[in-house]
Amino acid sequence: MSWRARFTALPFWRSGTSDKPNGSSGLRKILYWSPLGIVLCCRIFEVKVITGRSMQPTLNPDWSLSRDVGLFDRTSVLVDEDIGREDIVVLKSPNDQRRKLIKRIVAVEGDTVNTLPPYPFKKVVVPQGHVWVEGDDYYNSDDSNLFGPVRRFPLCLNPCSNVVQVPRGLIESKLLCLLWPLDRFGAIGNHSPPESRAHPAFRRAMAVIERESARRARVTPGPWPGFSPSQQ
Amino acid sequence: MACFCHLFIEYVGKISLMEGPSMLPTLAVSGELVIEDRLSIHLNPSNISRGELLVLKSPLDSRRLICKRVAGLPGDIVCVDPTGEKAPSTEHVIIPEGHLWIIGDNAPFSRDSRTYGPVSMGLVKAKLRARVWPPTSFQIFRSNMAYID
Numbered sequence: 604m605s606w607r608a609r610f611t612a613l614p615f616w617r618s619g620t621s622d623k624p625n626g627s628s629g630l631r632k633i634l635y636w637s638p639l640g641i642v643l644c645c646r647i648f649e650v651k652v653i654t655g656r657s658m659q660p661t662l663n664p665d666w667s668l669s670r671d672v673g674l675f676d677r678t679s680v681l682v683d684e685d686i687g688r689e690d691i692v693v694l695k696s697p698n699d700q701r702r703k704l705i706k707r708i709v710a711v712e713g714d715t716v717n718t719l720p721p722y723p724f725k726k727v728v729v730p731q732g733h734v735w736v737e738g739d740d741y742y743n744s745d746d747s748n749l750f751g752p753v754r755r756f757p758l759c760l761n762p763c764s765n766v767v768q769v770p771r772g773l774i775e776s777k778l779l780c781l782l783w784p785l786d787r788f789g790a791i792g793n794h795s796p797p798e799s800r801a802h803p804a805f806r807r808a809m810a811v812i813e814r815e816s817a818r819r820a821r822v823t824p825g826p827w828p829g830f831s832p833s834q835q
Numbered sequence: 836m837a838c839f840c841h842l843f844i845e846y847v848g849k850i851s852l853m854e855g856p857s858m859l860p861t862l863a864v865s866g867e868l869v870i871e872d873r874l875s876i877h878l879n880p881s882n883i884s885r886g887e888l889l890v891l892k893s894p895l896d897s898r899r900l901i902c903k904r905v906a907g908l909p910g911d912i913v914c915v916d917p918t919g920e921k922a923p924s925t926e927h928v929i930i931p932e933g934h935l936w937i938i939g940d941n942a943p944f945s946r947d948s949r950t951y952g953p954v955s956m957g958l959v960k961a962k963l964r965a966r967v968w969p970p971t972s973f974q975i976f977r978s979n980m981a982y983i984d
Binding site: 638639641642646680681683695696697698699700701730731732733769770771772773774 | 836838839841842845880881891892893894895896897898931932933934951954955956957958
């Protein structure tokens with residue numbers, strides 16, 4: 604068989620039955636190519652169903668009938684600059700590594716954060732190698748993160764906080780875009796200006812903008828080299 | 836094939852070169868090859884006992900890997916630094932759920948939990964099983980050999 608015939612042959616799922624009597628060659632090809640598929644689907648990009656209410660109303664909003672499905676990028680973790688403020692990331696829970704959380708990065712190392720009530724200190728400087736993550740919905744805390752800063756002093760366990768400070772090493776992937784509810788398909792955050800003030804979408808968009816500015820007002824960018832405050 | 840190798844290294848284990856002074860009596864400063872076992876971390880992440888050698892992502896820089904010995908498991912009460920160098924020697928910490936207390940064997944030349952506190956188990960990448968190079972100092976690392984009490 605010439606190389607041309609080899610490359611224009613039938614696809615692997617039919618090759619077992621067509622040209623060769625041995626039925627195992629198709630299986631062998633599947634085994635041969637499956638690592639490539641696994642790497643593409645699990646190590647580079649990932650499709651995941653998002654559960655839980657902690658990122659409302661950005662993800663899984665109340666008016667949505669189904670759970671959101673997102674496309675996540677795992678390669679951006681390799682470059683520190685690719686994960687910055689305002690990015691939505693998937694991370695391992697610091698307390699239980701089998702659980703995955705989805706949160707928004709509010710501050711990176713060196714930033715000063717004005718914390719929210721359950722947290723024991725008013726202000727916190729995010730330590731080296733850490734990020735400050737929060738859910739978008741402060742009051743809805745059924746994921747109840749049980750951890751404070753990962754520092755030397757005893758950890759403050761606040762069962763009702765939606766606010767966490769975690770080492771970057773726990774971050775697994777970054778949300779690229781939403782796939783499933785087709786009306787919200789695409790990247791997060793480009794809320795188009797609403798057409799009429801009477802529409803409920805107008806209220807929602809205004810709430811999102813308000814929430815965003817409140818979140819940014821609580822963060823003072825630090826003088827840490829390498830991290831410029833995101834210009835938005 | 837490259838993908839298969841990547842998956843094997845990522846999920847089963849590999850041989851890697853050790854570097855740095857922080858584990859000095861156990862591991863030399865450079866030029867030693869050890870076997871990393873990632874499979875057992877993936878299969879049973881919470882099966883870590885005191886005295887084992889672990890490879891972790893550094894909590895200070897997520898791209899660096901560090902090798903340290905486990906000193907405390909969740910629920911243990913640990914004295915931060917008995918010598919009083921990095922913290923007052925009376926300071927004690929209860930290790931929270933899902934965290935570990937790690938220290939280097941060469942305390943003066945090690946940045947470990949005394950500096951950055953308990954680390955999350957999610958940062959653990961592998962266990963060290965054996966040293967394979969140089970062949971004269973082949974050794975299987977067991978947790979009971981150098982148990983820290």
